Amino acid sequence: MVDADQTFVIVGGGLAGAKAAETLREEGFSGRVILICDERDHPYERPPLSKGYLLGKEERDSVFVHEPAWYAAHDIELHLGQTVDAIDRTAKTVRFGDDGTVVHYDKLLLATGAEPRRLDIPGTDLAGVHHLRRLAHAERLKHVLTNLGRDNGHLVIAGAGWIGLEVAAAAREYGAEVTVVHRGPTPLHSVLGPELGQLFAELHREHGVRFHFGARLTEIVGQDGMVLAARTDDGEEHPAHDVLAAIGAAPRTHLAETAGLEVADRAHGGGIVVDERLRTSDPDIYATGDVVSFPHTLFDTRLRVEHWANALNGGPAAARSMLGHDVTYDRVPYFFSDQYDLGMEYSGWAPPGSYDQVVIRGDAGKREFIAFWLKDGRVLAGMNVNVWDVTDKIQRLIRGKDRVNTENLADPHIPLETLAP
Numbered sequence: 549m550v551d552a553d554q555t556f557v558i559v560g561g562g563l564a565g566a567k568a569a570e571t572l573r574e575e576g577f578s579g580r581v582i583l584i585c586d587e588r589d590h591p592y593e594r595p596p597l598s599k600g601y602l603l604g605k606e607e608r609d610s611v612f613v614h615e616p617a618w619y620a621a622h623d624i625e626l627h628l629g630q631t632v633d634a635i636d637r638t639a640k641t642v643r644f645g646d647d648g649t650v651v652h653y654d655k656l657l658l659a660t661g662a663e664p665r666r667l668d669i670p671g672t673d674l675a676g677v678h679h680l681r682r683l684a685h686a687e688r689l690k691h692v693l694t695n696l697g698r699d700n701g702h703l704v705i706a707g708a709g710w711i712g713l714e715v716a717a718a719a720r721e722y723g724a725e726v727t728v729v730h731r732g733p734t735p736l737h738s739v740l741g742p743e744l745g746q747l748f749a750e751l752h753r754e755h756g757v758r759f760h761f762g763a764r765l766t767e768i769v770g771q772d773g774m775v776l777a778a779r780t781d782d783g784e785e786h787p788a789h790d791v792l793a794a795i796g797a798a799p800r801t802h803l804a805e806t807a808g809l810e811v812a813d814r815a816h817g818g819g820i821v822v823d824e825r826l827r828t829s830d831p832d833i834y835a836t837g838d839v840v841s842f843p844h845t846l847f848d849t850r851l852r853v854e855h856w857a858n859a860l861n862g863g864p865a866a867a868r869s870m871l872g873h874d875v876t877y878d879r880v881p882y883f884f885s886d887q888y889d890l891g892m893e894y895s896g897w898a899p900p901g902s903y904d905q906v907v908i909r910g911d912a913g914k915r916e917f918i919a920f921w922l923k924d925g926r927v928l929a930g931m932n933v934n935v936w937d938v939t940d941k942i943q944r945l946i947r948g949k950d951r952v953n954t955e956n957l958a959d960p961h962i963p964l965e966t967l968a969p
Contacts, residue, residue, distance in 0.1 A: 554579040555652055556870060557642055559632045559803065560659030561585020563593050563856065564837030566613040567863030568657055568870075573622045575871055581624050582651060584644075588629040589683050590616050595856050597686035598714040599886055603721060604690065611683065635807035637830055655832055655870045658804055658820060659863065662797035662838040662854060667706060671768025676775035676790040680711055681797065689715070692790050697723030701789040704728075704778040706765045708735035710885055712794035713748060717887040720755050727758045727786045729765055729778070741900045744919055744931065747912065748887075755888055760784060765791075797854055799839045809833065812841040817852040824876045826866045836866035845878050846947065847897050847928070855883035880943045890915055893939055896929025896946045903928055907958050910935060918942070925951035944968040 556572060558565045561583055569583050585591060592611040600606035619626040633645035641650045664679040666672065678689055696703055696719065703719050705712045708730035719726045732738065734745030735752070749759060763780040768791055770776055778788045799819045801811045810821040810829040819841035826834050826842065837859045841850045861879045869875040884893045898921035910917030918938065921929040926949055930942035941964040945952065948968050956962045 552578040554654040555582065556580070556655045556657070557582045557584070557651060557653040558657045558659060559584050559642065560657075560661055560837070560839075561587060561591045561626070561628070562659060562661050562837065562859060563591065563613055564661070564859035564863035564866075565657070565659035566591035567860060568659065568836065568867040569619075569624050570614070570622070571864040571867035572871070573624070575868060575873075577871060579654075582627065582653075583619070583624055584627045584630050584632055584642075586629070586631045587682060587684075590614070590619075590626070590628065592683055593856065594681075595884075597683065598680055598711050598718070602686055602690055602693070602715070602718045608683075608687075632803060635803060635833075637807055637833070640832065653832075655834065657866055657870060658828070658833065658835040658839060659837045659859075659866075660800040660803060660839050662799050664793060665796045665798050667765060667768075667793045667795065669765055669767055671770055671775070672793075674768055674770040674775050674791075675773050676770075676788070677768060678790060678792045680715060680792065680794065689792070693719050693722040693724055696725075696789060699789075700725065702727065702787045703790050703792065704765075704786050704788040705792045705794055706730075706778075707794035707796065708732070708748075708759070709739070709794060709796065710736070710883070712792070713752065713887055714885060715792055715794065716752055716757050717755070720752075720757060721888075726756070727760060727778075727788075728752070729760045729763055729780055729786070731762065731764050733761055735759075738899060739894075740931070741898075741903075741906070741921075743906045747915070747933075751887065751890055751915070760786070797838065799852065801839060804828070804835070804839075807833075812850065812852075816850065817841055819852040821850075824878070825869045826862065826875070826877050827869065834866045834870055836862040842877060844897070845876075846880065846949070851881065851897060853881045855881065857882040880946055882939065882943075890934060891936075892931055892933045894929065894931040895939055895942045896921070896927070898923075898929035905954065907954050909958050910960050920945075920957060922952075922954070925954070927952060927957075938964060941965050941968065 591613045596611045631645035632642045634643040702725045705728045735748045736745045767779040804820045820835040838854045865877045903921040905922045907920040916934045918932045927945040
């Protein structure tokens with residue numbers, strides 16, 4: 549029974565942690581809520597960092613989850629610029645890394661997120677090498693793109709995932725020259741496969757982006773602390789004034805590991821292992837957001853999902869689970885992207901090798917269509933491109949787990965809702 553004498557501690561001040569704190573109060577929890585954020589900024593949402601805010605179309609204040617005064621008004625003890633360096637599971641305490649303060653918890657939520665993977669090559673200490681994960685990174689990168697556009701400068705991007713492509717689009721809108729180096733044969737190959745990855749390659753080429761596929765950076769060449777070029781393992785050298793490392797993110801599991809919690813290995817996506825209620829191997833410690841590996845009944849596997857919707861939905865789910873509610877976290881993975889005049893939404897999970905058919909509904913040439921990935925006639929994932937208000941219908945098809953008529957699925961004149969069970 550939860551009562552006013554209990555203390556719930558949340559480590560991680562991103563969207564997941566902020567939404568968990570909000571949900572605890574909405575559900576009537578009257579005990580102490582402590583939210584610990586290692587950044588000095590109030591909790592914020594990350595999508596604008598590579599989209600609207602980076603492009604200068606959204607104001608800085610628009611990224612924050614709540615107004616600063618919201619936390620005190622809801623009796624949330626917010627600790628900004630603080631880290632936790634140890635969990636004592638026996639004493640049920642966490643220790644602040646800055647001053648050694650020890651805080652007791654009755655329930656603990658780890659929402660520590662992920663951090664950018666680093667390029668392990670010479671030259672990464674140069675001033676023009678960047679990452680994009682935090683608000684401070686986005687502020688710096690916006691200034692860099694502005695200068696590159698004004699001076700016809702060159703940006704080399706390592707990685708053609710979502711962050712790499714969104715920054716490439718932003719850089720081109722600023723007027724910068726852009727080269728993307730990617731180890732795969734197409735952009736987004738590990739997410740969309742070759743069929744749809746090629747569409748994004750064509751989109752970016754039309755806007756002047758140069759791609760170098762099947763290669764990786766081996767050195768960033770500089771002089772007097774500034775970037776001059778980027779070299780690849782096939783002997784090519786690309787002129788560069790700045791370099792963005794966009795080669796993925798690693799879950800921040802160190803705190804959980806040192807506390808002896810179960811953590812998945814990198815071969816299985818990494819992350820803190822949780823059950824369907826988002827409980828870790830310690831029944832009083834929960835985890836949510838980018839950092840967790842959770843079992844998904846729809847896909848019969850463990851997933852680690854790094855997208856905005858997972859934080860938005862996972863934070864509240866973890867909070868309710870901490871309160872003793874009957875929770876099963878099985879949201880269909882969802883994310884969105886905006887690049888130039890292309891907007892898309894993706895629902896589901898269908899990495900290469902998991903599907904045997906791709907069905908296109910609409911006109912891919914005009915970039916107004918829905919793509920479906922299927923296995924044995926069952927819809928695993930769907931991506932709507934410049935077609936809107938269909939996400940719920942796509943997710944119903946995925947949840948149905950039934951075979952569908954692929955001819956009907958491809959026919960835009962047949963309503964999607966008639967195909968769902």
